[in-house]
Amino acid sequence: NNQRSGSRGALIVLEGLDRSGKTSQSCRLLSYLEGLGHPVESWRFPDRNTGVGQMISAYLANKSQLDDHAIHLLFSANRWEKRSLMESKLRSGTTLIVDRYSFSGVAFSSAKGLDFEWCKAPEMGLLAPDLVLYLEIPPEKAAERGGYGGERYEQLELQKKVARSYQMLYDASWKAIDASLPIEDVEKQLREMVLDCVTTCQKGKALSNLWS
Ligand code: Z5A
DSSP, X not given: OHHHHTXXXXXXXXXXXXXXXXXXXXXXXXXXXXXXXXXXXXXXXXXXXSHHHHHXXXXXXXXXXXXXXXXXXXXXXXXXXXXXXXXXXXHTTOEEEEXXXXXXXHHHHHHTXXXXXXXXXXXXXXXXOSEEEEEEOOHHHHXXXXXXXXXXXXXXXXXXXXXXXXXXXXXXXEEEEETTSOHHHHHHHXXXXXXXXXXXXXXXXXXXXXXX
């Protein structure tokens, strides 16, 4: 039992373009880890349930207009308002599978033209993921899936720029998976990586902060 042994949960983030399969894979990973008896929750950003989250949701649905910098800071605030809960869950042994995080924040805002370093600044001090899983898919291929729903960023040209921004964020600690493979094949690869990460965290890997 994780709680009794005092080991912590893992912070695992899924990133990728729209329609890369993040939501499908987080559900699958959740069931997988639950089935193995690990305490686990799935989270997603934006968290549209908070007051800030509702402002973000209205913006994405084109129901409100906001300056690009202002919406960037709201996305960041939406993560900051969950930081302490996130930390206490991890410390009490719960693994979190998180669908989008700070990397989405930087990738989308910088794709819109905001300065890359400016975009990173408000994310500094949030918890650093133990593992970033990048679901890699050509933007054209992602666009063929399930039809874009009409939210603000669901346009091919922007998604291409977002893919380039993700490349700038990519570092040695990330793991890229070919997300154009069948859903079960992607899942199989993710399972192995996730389990490995959960074990490393149980063994005492320290929590750290992002970009600081
Ligand atoms: N955003 C931001 O600007 N700043 C931030 O800080 C954050 C986000 C956190 C809303 O995010 C927007 O907010 C997002 C980025 C921006 N804009 N865009 N684009 P969201 O999380 O609410 O929306 P999303 O990430 O775009 O979710 P999504 O559309 O649900 O995509 P997904 O989760 O990656 O994919 P999916 O739902 O699992 O799968 C999509 C379809 O493909 C579905 O029909 C599946 O059955 C199918 N699928 C999945 N995997 C496969 C495989 N392997 N083969 C074939 N078909 C598949």
